[in-house]
Amino acid sequence: MESNxxxxxxxxVKFTFFSISAGxxxxxxxxxxxxFSGWSYWPxxxxxxxxxxxWNFTLNRKFTxxxxxxxxVAMLKVALYYAVFTPLTTVGGNFLxxxxxxxxxxxxxxxxxxxxxxxxxxxxxxxxxxxxxTAV
Numbered sequence: 130m131e132s133n134x135x136x137x138x139x140x141x142v143k144f145t146f147f148s149i150s151a152g153x154x155x156x157x158x159x160x161x162x163x164x165f166s167g168w169s170y171w172p173x174x175x176x177x178x179x180x181x182x183x184w185n186f187t188l189n190r191k192f193t194x195x196x197x198x199x200x201x202v203a204m205l206k207v208a209l210y211y212a213v214f215t216p217l218t219t220v221g222g223n224f225l226x227x228x229x230x231x232x233x234x235x236x237x238x239x240x241x242x243x244x245x246x247x248x249x250x251x252x253x254x255x256x257x258x259x260x261x262x263t264a265v
Contacts, residue, residue: 143193148245155181170226171219198260206256
């Protein structure tokens with residue numbers, strides 16, 4: 130039992146560090162697009178989010194969850210998560226930034242925090258579930 134708690138804690142630590150690296154990618158891409166493209170909030174956010182998702186999925190599948198789950202099936206599950214998360218945060222974030230005048234970076238940080246918590250739970254229990262630690 131204690132060993133499982135340690136494994137789960139270590140898994141959360143790894144997920145946190147990979148999420149931080151994905152967050153760096155997201156905020157750098159968002160900043161470059163925001164500052165140099167002249168685009169509104171939503172395309173900048175959406176492109177940055179997609180880049181970070183691809184990075185995060187790849188690293189977490191191999192190193193955090195160590196899963197041999199079918200990659201296309203796992204990607205489809207993650208795509209379904211983002212089919213809900215992305216429109217909610219894109220439309221909601223755009224409303225906060227464009228209509229209510231909230232700072233773009235504050236809105237993005239809030240979205241990133243929501244993503245961190247909900248994505249860990251979704252990947253751990255839905256995407257990988259019983260296939261965690263099945264890779265050699």
